[in-house]
Amino acid sequence: MHRLQMFRPSNAAALLRRNITSLPMHRSTPHTAAALSTTTNLSQISNTRVAAQRAQALARWFTVGNGRAKMSTLHGTAASTEEQQADVIQRKHLGSRTFILNRPLRLNSLNLSMIRNITPQLQAWDKSDLAKVIIIKGTGHRAFCAGGDVREIIKLLDERAPETLEFFEEEYQLNHLIATLGTPLVAIMDGVTMGGGVGLSVHAPFRIATENTVFAMPETAIGLFPDVGGSFFLSRMDGEVGTYLALTGEKLKGSDVLRTESDLRPCVIMNSPFWRADHGLRLTIRSPPSHAGIATHYVPSSRLQALEDRLAELETSDNEVINMAIEEFVGEFDPHYKYPLSGNVRRSIDRCFRGDTIGEIVEALKEDKFEWAKVTLETLMKMSPTSLTVTLQQIRKGADMTISECFRMEFNLNFWQRVVFTSHNPFIIPSRSTLQVSPDFREGVTSLLVNKPATTPTWNPPTLSEISDTDVLNSYFFAPSPNELSLLTSKDLSTLHSRYALPTEKDIERVVTGEVKGWFSRDRRGKQGVREKVVEVLERRTTIIAADGLKAAIVTDPSPTQ
Numbered sequence: 001m002h003r004l005q006m007f008r009p010s011n012a013a014a015l016l017r018r019n020i021t022s023l024p025m026h027r028s029t030p031h032t033a034a035a036l037s038t039t040t041n042l043s044q045i046s047n048t049r050v051a052a053q054r055a056q057a058l059a060r061w062f063t064v065g066n067g068r069a070k071m072s073t074l075h076g077t078a079a080s081t082e083e084q085q086a087d088v089i090q091r092k093h094l095g096s097r098t099f100i101l102n103r104p105l106r107l108n109s110l111n112l113s114m115i116r117n118i119t120p121q122l123q124a125w126d127k128s129d130l131a132k133v134i135i136i137k138g139t140g141h142r143a144f145c146a147g148g149d150v151r152e153i154i155k156l157l158d159e160r161a162p163e164t165l166e167f168f169e170e171e172y173q174l175n176h177l178i179a180t181l182g183t184p185l186v187a188i189m190d191g192v193t194m195g196g197g198v199g200l201s202v203h204a205p206f207r208i209a210t211e212n213t214v215f216a217m218p219e220t221a222i223g224l225f226p227d228v229g230g231s232f233f234l235s236r237m238d239g240e241v242g243t244y245l246a247l248t249g250e251k252l253k254g255s256d257v258l259r260t261e262s263d264l265r266p267c268v269i270m271n272s273p274f275w276r277a278d279h280g281l282r283l284t285i286r287s288p289p290s291h292a293g294i295a296t297h298y299v300p301s302s303r304l305q306a307l308e309d310r311l312a313e314l315e316t317s318d319n320e321v322i323n324m325a326i327e328e329f330v331g332e333f334d335p336h337y338k339y340p341l342s343g344n345v346r347r348s349i350d351r352c353f354r355g356d357t358i359g360e361i362v363e364a365l366k367e368d369k370f371e372w373a374k375v376t377l378e379t380l381m382k383m384s385p386t387s388l389t390v391t392l393q394q395i396r397k398g399a400d401m402t403i404s405e406c407f408r409m410e411f412n413l414n415f416w417q418r419v420v421f422t423s424h425n426p427f428i429i430p431s432r433s434t435l436q437v438s439p440d441f442r443e444g445v446t447s448l449l450v451n452k453p454a455t456t457p458t459w460n461p462p463t464l465s466e467i468s469d470t471d472v473l474n475s476y477f478f479a480p481s482p483n484e485l486s487l488l489t490s491k492d493l494s495t496l497h498s499r500y501a502l503p504t505e506k507d508i509e510r511v512v513t514g515e516v517k518g519w520f521s522r523d524r525r526g527k528q529g530v531r532e533k534v535v536e537v538l539e540r541r542t543t544i545i546a547a548d549g550l551k552a553a554i555v556t557d558p559s560p561t562q
Contacts, residue, residue, distance in 0.1 A: 084102070086102055086117075087101075087102055087103050087111070087113055087114045087117065088100065088101060088102060088114050088117040088118055089102050089139075090117075090121055093308075093312045094312040094313060095130070095131070095132035095133060095311075095312055095313070095314055095315060096131075096132065096133050096134070096135055096308065096311050096312035096314075097125045097128075097131045097133075097134045097135070098134070098135040098136070098137070098308070099118055099121075099122075099134075099135070099136040099137070100137055100138065100139055101114065101136070101137070101138040101139065101144070101145050101200075102138075102139045103139075104138075104139045104140050104142065104143075106146070106149060107142060107143035107145070107146035107191075107192055108138040108139060108143045108144065108145045108146065108197070109145065109146050109147055109148065109149040109196070110145055110147065110148045110149060110171065110196040110197070110200070111148075111149045111152055111167070112163055112166060112167045112170065115167070115170045115171055115174055116170065118136075118174060119170065119173065119174050119177065119488075122134070122174070122177060122178075122181070123177070123488070125183060126181055126182055126183045131183055132183070132184075132314050132315065132316060132317045133183070133184050133185075133186060133311050133312075133314060133317065133322055134181070134183050134184070134185045134186070135185075135186045135187075135188065135308060135311065136185065136186070136187050136188070136200060136201070136204075137187075137188035137190065137304075138188075138190065138191060138197075140191070141190055141191050141210075141212045141301055142191045142192065142212075143191040143192035143193075143197070144187075144188065144189045144190055144191050144192065144193045144197050144200075144201065144213075145192075145193060145194075145196060145197025145200055145201075146192045146193075146194050146195070146197060147194045147195025147196045147197055147198075147218075148167070148171065148195055148196035150222065150224075150445045150449065151445060151449055151450060153167060153445075154441075154442055154445045154446065154450070157442065158442075165414075165483065168227070168411065168414055169411065169483075169485060169486075171196060171199065171228065172199075172227075172228070172229075172407045172410065172411055172485060172487075173485075173486075173487055173488050174199075174200075175199040175200070175203055175228050175229050175407065176203075176229075176403065176404065176407055176487050176488065176489070177488050177489060178199075178200065178203045178204055179203035179204075179229070179403055179493055179496075179497075180489050180491035180492070180493065181204075183317055184205055184206065184317055184319055184322050185204040185205065185206065186204065186206040186208065186311065186322070186326070187200065187201035187202075187204040187206065187207050187208065188208045188210075188304060189201050189207060189208060189209050189210070189213050189215070189257070189295065190208075190210045190212050190213065190301050190304060191210075191212045191213065191214070192214045193213060193214065193215050193257075194214070194215070194216045194217065194218060195217065195218065195219060195226075195227075195228065196228055198215065198217060198228055198230075198294075199227075199228025199229055202229070202233050202294060202496070203229060203233075203403075203496065203497070204497065205296075205319060205497035205499070205500065206296055206297065206322065206323070206326060206497075206500060207294065207295045207296045207297070208295060208296070208297045208298075208299050208304075208307075208326065209254065209255065209257040209258050209294075209295035209297070209298050209299075210254070210298070210299060210300060210301040210304070211254045211255075211300060211301060211331075212254075212301055213253065213254055213257050213295070214251055214252075214253050215251065215252045215253075215257045215294055215295075216245075216249055216250065216251040216252070217230055217234065217245055217246055217249060218249035219249070219387065219391070220246070220247060220248075220249055220383040220384055220387040220388055220391055221249050221382070221383055221384075221444065221448065222384075222441065222444030222445050222448055222449070222457075223384040223386070223387050223439075223440025223441040223442070223443055223444035223445070223457065223459070224384075224387060224440075224441050224444070225387055225390050225391045225394055225410075225413060226246045226391060226394070226395075227410040227413070227414075228410075229403060229406055229407060229410070230246060230394070230395075230398075230410070231394045231395060231397065231398025231401070231406040231409060231410060232398050232401070232403045232406040232407075232496070233294075233496050234246045234395055234398070235395045235396070235398040235399035236399065236495070236496065238504055238505050239346070239349065239350040239505070240349050240350045240352075240353035240354050241341060241346070241349060242395065243353040243354075243392070243395050244341075244349045244353045244376075246391050246392075246394075246395055247353070247358075247361070247380060247383070247388055247391055247392065248376060248379050248380060248383075249379075249383075250379075252294070252341075254298070255298045255331075255333060255337075255529065256339060256340060256341070257294045257295040257298075258294070258295040258296070258297065258298045258501075258502065258529055259339050259502065259529055259532070259533060295501070296500040296501045297326050297327070297330050297500070298330055298331050298333075298528060298529065299326070299329050299330055299331060300331045303329045303331075306329065307325075307326065307328075307329045310325050310328065310329070311325060311326075319499065319500070323499075323500045326500075327525070327527065330527075330528050331528065332528060333528055333529055333532060335532075339532070339536060342536045342540065343536070343539070343540060344370060344372075345370075345372050346540060347540065348368055348370050348372055348373055351364060351368070352364035352365050352368055352373060352376075356392070356396060357389075357392070357469055358380075358385075358388050358389055358392055358464055359464065361380075361392070362377065362380065362464070365377040365380070384440040384444060384457070384459045385459055385461060385462070385463060385464045385466070385467050386440050386459070386461070386467060386472070387440060388464070389464070389467050389469060389472045390413065390472055390476050393469075393472065393473060393476075393477060394409070394410070394413065397409065397477070402492045402493060402494050403492060403493040403494070404487055404492045404493075407485055407487065408484065408485045409477075411481075411483070411484075411485035412476075412477075412481040412483075412484075412485075413476050413477070439460050440457070440459055440460065443457050443458060443459065443460070444457050502524075502527070502529055502530055502533050503520055503523075503524070503530065503533065503534070505537055505541070520534050
């Protein structure tokens with residue numbers, strides 16, 4: 001029996017220590033030393049047992065072949081000419097199955113061909129007993145996936161092609177399939193990960209960030225809204241961070257993608273086999289702990305190929321085993337680095353972005369004397385007023401929806417569905433007396449992405465004062481659509497996959513008395529970033545006192561989500 005088949009959650013840590021300790025160490029050479037030095041000598045950074053074990057594990061995987069250390073370049077071996085021309089490369093290696101997004105000149109931006117390449121194969125691998133883990137990544141280090149190919153979408157829209165609606169229908173089906181997949185999926189977000197690329201990664205149980213990761217949901221800047229499940233995962237982040245990221249399109253880089261956590265409610269549901277439309281019964285199948293983030297792990301890009309080789313060796317689809325394997329390769333955090341959305345910035349985010357209208361948020365930013373508020377307000381004023389209004393309502397409504405409900409809402413929200421495409425009647429035009437047509441999506445993409453040099457978009461309407469929240473609700477949320485999103489599986493989720501990310505603020509609050517930092521470190525088996533997150537939350541939201549030699553904490557700044 002393969003040694004990893006014996007892992008169970010209760011004894012995984014002990015077995016990992018025993019197995020790593022007994023691993024054969026390869027003969028040291030200058031090449032090996034160089035490889036290890038580029039990935040940071042963990043034992044020098046920290047004397048902890050976890051760091052030492054991780055260093056030993058890394059030493060094994062940076063093996064020497066033909067006098068050169070094996071390092072990750074294009075995340076895989078050389079591709080054939082046929083593979084190089086494919087927009088998605090599919091590979092099999094032992095127990096792993098891999099999708100490689102392969103449009104490097106377009107930053108691996110997603111199009112309909114790629115979606116139709118991935119979806120049926122993903123379904124097949126999910127059913128295969130030979131596939132133990134599925135990996136999705138991009139060619140090169142510049143981008144995992146920079147988003148949907150919106151320039152191509154605008155071209156299809158101008159041609160009034162039915163593929164316009166089919167792209168979003170099949171994209172959301174793929175995103176939902178990833179979220180409800182039975183086989184563990186590891187998304188390697190090495191490089192730019194935005195929009196459609198977030199949809200391919202954030203719904204997976206394992207989401208790996210690197211030093212190259214640049215995360216953003218920049219849709220309001222091009223007259224759109226954060227789709228691909230944005231209403232689901234952004235609405236469940238700590239405090240109002242998700243609202244802030246959705247409205248401003250702010251970028252997060254590197255390890256910050258791991259440190260931005262979600263406050264997720266535990267409950268996974270699926271449609272009961274006895275479900276009937278008249279009573280809508282649902283069956284609870286499990287309730288995982290409520291903690292998740294944009295990324296679950298931070299792994300330096302130089303270790304990715306070794307990580308993939310490690311995952312391919314696994315002979316089990318046990319999530320605990322996969323998590324422990326990934327943990328062998330994670331990078332150490334700089335203890336002096338300050339997370340940009342912490343402290344006063346985070347306090348301002350929670351205070352200013354808690355409003356239920358854009359007007360309330362704008363007024364709160366004007367009243368805030370912090371320099372960050374001024375810069376943020378200037379950013380908001382550049383965005384499409386319609387997009388801002390729709391996005392805020394989308395995030396607020398998504399907080400109380402399951403993932404299937406969120407995707408269906410987003411499908412009906414698509415601005416270009418004011419001209420709806422169906423297979424039977426390609427052009428169903430709703431009455432303009434009841435529905436408003438927003439030209440902002442075409443305007444935003446053309447101005448910022450097509451025009452060279454980029455120009456300033458002219459939004460219609462141009463200001464927030466000319467938009468009625470009631471009209472937006474009636475036009476985009478309450479108005480019926482001739483099309484309804486049909487998903488590929490009846491499974492549903494009310495929380496993101498969250499077991500392997502950092503704890504949320506509510507997790508920390510529940511254990512806010514006593515030695516909280518040590519408790520969370522032990523609970524997460526020494527996971528990198530846990531201690532820093534706990535310290536930041538305690539410094540911002542608590543007052544530390546001493547009593548009878550014991551440390552205690554009193555919450556003085558209740559969570560705005562309560």
